Amino acid sequence: MRKDWKYILYLSSAILIYLALKLLSPRNLDWTVTFHHNDKNPFGAYALDQLIDNLFPQQPIHQNYLTLYELLDTIADPVNFLSISTEFAPGKEDTDALLKNIEKGGAAFISAQYFYGDFADTLALYTADYFFNRDLNHLFDRNDTTGINFANPMLKGQLKYSFPRKNLHNYFDEVDTLRTQIVATNDLDLAVTVKVAWGKGFLYLNSTPLAFTNAYLLHNQNAEFASLSLSHLPNRPTYWTEFYHLGRMEARTPLRFILTTEPLKWAYYITILSILLFMIFEARRRQRIIPVIKPLTNTSVEFTQTIGNLYYQTADHKNIAEKRIAFFLEQLRSTHGINAHHVSDEIIKIVSRKTGNMEEEVQKLFLVIQTIQEKNKISETELKELNKRLDAFKH
Numbered sequence: 001m002r003k004d005w006k007y008i009l010y011l012s013s014a015i016l017i018y019l020a021l022k023l024l025s026p027r028n029l030d031w032t033v034t035f036h037h038n039d040k041n042p043f044g045a046y047a048l049d050q051l052i053d054n055l056f057p058q059q060p061i062h063q064n065y066l067t068l069y070e071l072l073d074t075i076a077d078p079v080n081f082l083s084i085s086t087e088f089a090p091g092k093e094d095t096d097a098l099l100k101n102i103e104k105g106g107a108a109f110i111s112a113q114y115f116y117g118d119f120a121d122t123l124a125l126y127t128a129d130y131f132f133n134r135d136l137n138h139l140f141d142r143n144d145t146t147g148i149n150f151a152n153p154m155l156k157g158q159l160k161y162s163f164p165r166k167n168l169h170n171y172f173d174e175v176d177t178l179r180t181q182i183v184a185t186n187d188l189d190l191a192v193t194v195k196v197a198w199g200k201g202f203l204y205l206n207s208t209p210l211a212f213t214n215a216y217l218l219h220n221q222n223a224e225f226a227s228l229s230l231s232h233l234p235n236r237p238t239y240w241t242e243f244y245h246l247g248r249m250e251a252r253t254p255l256r257f258i259l260t261t262e263p264l265k266w267a268y269y270i271t272i273l274s275i276l277l278f279m280i281f282e283a284r285r286r287q288r289i290i291p292v293i294k295p296l297t298n299t300s301v302e303f304t305q306t307i308g309n310l311y312y313q314t315a316d317h318k319n320i321a322e323k324r325i326a327f328f329l330e331q332l333r334s335t336h337g338i339n340a341h342h343v344s345d346e347i348i349k350i351v352s353r354k355t356g357n358m359e360e361e362v363q364k365l366f367l368v369i370q371t372i373q374e375k376n377k378i379s380e381t382e383l384k385e386l387n388k389r390l391d392a393f394k395h
Helices: 001-024 044-057 068-072 092-103 116-124 222-230 264-282 298-314 315-335 345-355 359-374 380-392
Strands: 063-064 081-086 107-115 124-131 145-150 158-163 170-174 180-186 190-196 201-206 238-241
Touching: 001 201, 044 063, 044 222, 068 092, 068 238, 092 107, 092 116, 092 190, 092 201, 107 116, 107 124, 158 222, 315 345, 315 380, 345 359, 359 380
Parallel strands: 063 238, 081 107, 081 238, 107 201
Antiparallel strands: 124 170, 145 158, 145 180, 170 190, 180 190, 190 201
């Protein structure tokens, strides 16, 4: 028992030391671009998640990982859609679902560095990267900071928000000028936020999604940029889908239902922990030694062998042969119902057919039996011959 506790103490100490080192060591930042509303890393959207409730007072914010087509199945009234991703390229069904809701009076704010596919083709828009535009290269060589300014005359020149140029260099190169209005531009006077009229509603498209992440939203007055950008949406229920950057975000396991239901998830974890603890504390138990019990010997067989040896040693071969013959005939009678005390050709055929022995072998066996029965004494060789044929006989 003491040895077991010693090992448990060593293991527990090692775990505590490891946890202490992990907690006290400097935290490494994860620079992965996630745009996730619960992610506090630099390129997560936790700060935006905290801000957005104040922009739509008394209105629900639905965060999900569904496509626009899936959302439309449960939404009939015009609502707000919000999506932030690196690329936005929904399929035809998703595009039709979004535009159908916008046409009824809905609104959407979609931020992505690149717009592709049916969505971009339908709205006749194209995004570009000015790092790859030779005509614009000379304009930003001296400055690593870019600014974003709203096109509204009341705000232009008064509110300018600064961001690192290396992460905000996409802009709208082509738009449908008949239905599109510029909302915000960068320091090169290139459109980064546009408003597209569609039916009774509007789409607000932005090409600088990183401006809505924690790293930049918390810098200086940049949170105001996010507030003003999203404030263009009316105050009503808003559906924030993260599908177009993160996908389904579902547990890829048969336990998906359990792991996504809070009470069941904790019940599962507690059960696993209980089993592990039971295994640790019950491992010290030892299986009791099970004694080997010899089976009871068959004394009848031993008695028969003793009597047989006695007859054999006294050279009473005739007596042994008669007992073997009597046992053989009794087997034929009890097993096959054959009375073979008086042998005939018909009896030999019946014995051969019922026992599966060759008729010739049966005839030879009965000939040996008849010969022994007619003699008063037999030799050891004759006894062995009888014994050999009876052992070979199939019953």
